[in-house]
Amino acid sequence: MSKRITFQIAGQAGFGIKEAGIIMSRTLLNQGYFVFDYSEYPSLVRGGHNTYQATASTQPLDSFYKTIDILVALDQTTIDQDLHKLSSSGVVICDPTVCQTPEDMAERTISVPLQEITKHIQAPEIVKNTVALGATQAVLNLSLSYLLASLNRSFEAKGESILKINHQAAQEGFNFVKEKYPNAKLELEKAPSPTNQILLTANDAMSLATISAGAQAYFAYPMTPASSILHSLAKIGEKGGIIVRQSEDEIAVINNTIGASFSGIRCACGTSGGGFALMVEALGLAAITETPLVIYEVQRPGPATGVPTWTGQGDLDFVRHAAPGDFLRVVVAPGDIKEAYEMTIQAFNLAERYQIPVIVLTDKLLAESRQTVAVFDSSAVKIDHGELLDSFDENYQRYLKTDSGISPRAIPGKGEGVVRANSDEHDETGFSTEDAEVISDMVEKRARKIKLLREELPPPQVFGPKEADLTLVSWGSTKLAINQALKELEGKSVNHIHFTYVSPLPQQTEELLKRAKRLVMVEGNQSGQLTKLIREETGILIEDKILKYDGRPFYPEEIKEEVDKRIGK
Amino acid sequence: MPLNNTFATNIKPTWCPGCGNFATWAAVKNALNEMEIAPNNVLTVFDIGCGGNGNNFWATNIFHGLHGRPLPVAVGAKIANKDLTVLVSTGDGGGYGEGGNHFIHTIRSNIQLVCLAHNNQLYGLTTGQYSPSSDQGFVSKTSPTGVSEVPFNPLATAISNGGTFVARAFSNDIVHLTELIKQAIQHPGFALIDILQPCVTFNKINTAAWYKERVYKLEEVNHPVDNKEEAWKKAMEWGDKIPIGLFYKEIRPTYHQGNKVLNKEEALLNQKIKVNFEELLAEFR
Numbered sequence: 118m119s120k121r122i123t124f125q126i127a128g129q130a131g132f133g134i135k136e137a138g139i140i141m142s143r144t145l146l147n148q149g150y151f152v153f154d155y156s157e158y159p160s161l162v163r164g165g166h167n168t169y170q171a172t173a174s175t176q177p178l179d180s181f182y183k184t185i186d187i188l189v190a191l192d193q194t195t196i197d198q199d200l201h202k203l204s205s206s207g208v209v210i211c212d213p214t215v216c217q218t219p220e221d222m223a224e225r226t227i228s229v230p231l232q233e234i235t236k237h238i239q240a241p242e243i244v245k246n247t248v249a250l251g252a253t254q255a256v257l258n259l260s261l262s263y264l265l266a267s268l269n270r271s272f273e274a275k276g277e278s279i280l281k282i283n284h285q286a287a288q289e290g291f292n293f294v295k296e297k298y299p300n301a302k303l304e305l306e307k308a309p310s311p312t313n314q315i316l317l318t319a320n321d322a323m324s325l326a327t328i329s330a331g332a333q334a335y336f337a338y339p340m341t342p343a344s345s346i347l348h349s350l351a352k353i354g355e356k357g358g359i360i361v362r363q364s365e366d367e368i369a370v371i372n373n374t375i376g377a378s379f380s381g382i383r384c385a386c387g388t389s390g391g392g393f394a395l396m397v398e399a400l401g402l403a404a405i406t407e408t409p410l411v412i413y414e415v416q417r418p419g420p421a422t423g424v425p426t427w428t429g430q431g432d433l434d435f436v437r438h439a440a441p442g443d444f445l446r447v448v449v450a451p452g453d454i455k456e457a458y459e460m461t462i463q464a465f466n467l468a469e470r471y472q473i474p475v476i477v478l479t480d481k482l483l484a485e486s487r488q489t490v491a492v493f494d495s496s497a498v499k500i501d502h503g504e505l506l507d508s509f510d511e512n513y514q515r516y517l518k519t520d521s522g523i524s525p526r527a528i529p530g531k532g533e534g535v536v537r538a539n540s541d542e543h544d545e546t547g548f549s550t551e552d553a554e555v556i557s558d559m560v561e562k563r564a565r566k567i568k569l570l571r572e573e574l575p576p577p578q579v580f581g582p583k584e585a586d587l588t589l590v591s592w593g594s595t596k597l598a599i600n601q602a603l604k605e606l607e608g609k610s611v612n613h614i615h616f617t618y619v620s621p622l623p624q625q626t627e628e629l630l631k632r633a634k635r636l637v638m639v640e641g642n643q644s645g646q647l648t649k650l651i652r653e654e655t656g657i658l659i660e661d662k663i664l665k666y667d668g669r670p671f672y673p674e675e676i677k678e679e680v681d682k683r684i685g686k
Numbered sequence: 687m688p689l690n691n692t693f694a695t696n697i698k699p700t701w702c703p704g705c706g707n708f709a710t711w712a713a714v715k716n717a718l719n720e721m722e723i724a725p726n727n728v729l730t731v732f733d734i735g736c737g738g739n740g741n742n743f744w745a746t747n748i749f750h751g752l753h754g755r756p757l758p759v760a761v762g763a764k765i766a767n768k769d770l771t772v773l774v775s776t777g778d779g780g781g782y783g784e785g786g787n788h789f790i791h792t793i794r795s796n797i798q799l800v801c802l803a804h805n806n807q808l809y810g811l812t813t814g815q816y817s818p819s820s821d822q823g824f825v826s827k828t829s830p831t832g833v834s835e836v837p838f839n840p841l842a843t844a845i846s847n848g849g850t851f852v853a854r855a856f857s858n859d860i861v862h863l864t865e866l867i868k869q870a871i872q873h874p875g876f877a878l879i880d881i882l883q884p885c886v887t888f889n890k891i892n893t894a895a896w897y898k899e900r901v902y903k904l905e906e907v908n909h910p911v912d913n914k915e916e917a918w919k920k921a922m923e924w925g926d927k928i929p930i931g932l933f934y935k936e937i938r939p940t941y942h943q944g945n946k947v948l949n950k951e952e953a954l955l956n957q958k959i960k961v962n963f964e965e966l967l968a969e970f971r
Binding site: 146147314315316317321325328329331332333334336353354355356357358359360362364365366368369370372373374375376377378379380381382384398399402406492493495528529530532533534535536537538539540541547548549 | 695697725726727729731734739741742745746747748749750751752755757758759760761762763765766767769770787788790791945946947948954955957958959960961963966967970971
């Protein structure tokens, strides 16, 4: 009996892997398990190799595991490509007429005639994945009722006959294993009582956050892996009273967002690195016009088209520096699903309070992986519009010089006066200027906003013992693998400093890092972008770096291995 | 400073004496005054260029944006607050070249905006390079042997992409332009006025006299404004005869009318989102 198990189902695009994944995750969630799932898929509509894996545990999970305990292979490619991930006691479920496992795997291969069963119950071929899910419940020694309930959720809308056939398929798969492989059990310990949890991706969380923050419009051009935010919000759309617009290109998207924000609504736009590249000039426009702007940038490996459906952390340098001229922006990189929700809401508050661009920087790993979290409490959300005026007269000056650098903000049409926004450098009223003193004053006014901003940004988080021989440093989604690895390293002298606010760097950074005995940076890019940033701002050079840039996320197993290498087992 | 019906700030215009921008500005002022629209209910989104420098002289709400990008800003603004009269001031450079993609797709949406394209057939502020609307053979700093490309046709582009108000004017005829601007502001949908404006400093070919010799009013030849084919024919006419006036007008649902939320009585910024959060969470349980 184990506290934790990792399941993977894989096959070609078109085999319904994605939906099978949601069904499986939900099945585990509704029994009370903590779940973390992760999918891999190529940039294709049919064919290729799609995988879905989920780690289920009786304890909270920060990450999925690479090592698989149950591998459901719907084609031979899965055996060829993923068998190496199987644990020494792991099992394979597959159709013997489709897949061949190596000789030495005979004992741990559960042959289920998926095609035959599917044909027998007169189901379309895609339903073979449901047969496999049924078989999986038997191996895990779980009650089939949760899978059946999960199938209801997925297929209710598709009608009685589809539902019935899927139930049948699940039952057949389940019965087959119970009958033919009664001893093949990878039993999972019973789950703790189900608590008020939800299971969702960071994209789901950010869609919810967009609503909770009171945004009334979302603009985007589809780009993997940000598109599902656009899809989710489009579904809510008219019924929910929000405008979701797919504009002609990313330049239109960001300019739409700026125009709407200037005119008085909270709104956001989203994209990935390549789309953000097109938005760069307008990033500066938002900054110089001091228009609150929120951008979701969901990373994938670059440069250029890069690896569209895979993950990476290579855009930090870019989003921190993009656009000509010096100006203040905030870059926040949530480390898990809860942070994706909370920090996105906070992004809107920061954007309005400081009248600057705020970029929420995530990646494919977070965007498309599901993690169990406590249900979000939208009533606890705080909305801060900053210094928003509800009236103003003809003497109003949009860019009034203040000690804080923040000028009271008026909405056009909401007062007796007029509001002027200018992409030219401008005076306090908003008229274009070429005067030396006025230019300096304005540059300094915008720059001094950083003082208040720095004071309110939270410090980096520290996980593990306060003092340790080894300190891992990370940002964004790398939090997941490291914190999960720390659970296996309990008792060892290792801790973790994690950054979510990466620009500006929190003012406690230097002190925190200096206290560490030995620093190791862990990040998903080739040049060590956070490493360089830390050196730039604090002088501290982290020489020991664990870098990954193959499109894959960090795994807790590899983090543990790297730590063991350095401080001994 | 106090707002009044001069729609003018205290800043002296920096346009060259004789610039077509003076005339266009006068026509806009006249139109807004005749329609009794208050300056604080107007948003003018400016492109970058000589026309764009007008942002400092006009007294309405102002957004002086990036080169080629006033249309998407205006779209965002109109989505947020449909109660604003939104005017876009752009040119043959920003509007038809740099911002060509936005030109095409904003027209398709039929969102209610007035697009005033100051068309002087070259780039003025950057000192005289050719533009998308320069005639073939036009010699400039960047076309020393004459422009080889066929000029961009904004009116034909508008007509073929669902334009519902397609017009051209000549800035010297301020009365005619004023009338077109009034109609454009009242038009429920996207209104384009391609305004032929002489650039006295850099364009020695397409001068006021050159235009005067060629322009004729569509109203005076009984042009039917509800006929796309006739409009197209006129849009393809250029050279010895240049038609001005309203080429085509059509009523079809605007962007706002096609959206239940935007079509409400209240502008979006005065509405509240009404999403049942619990319902949204149900999907993730």
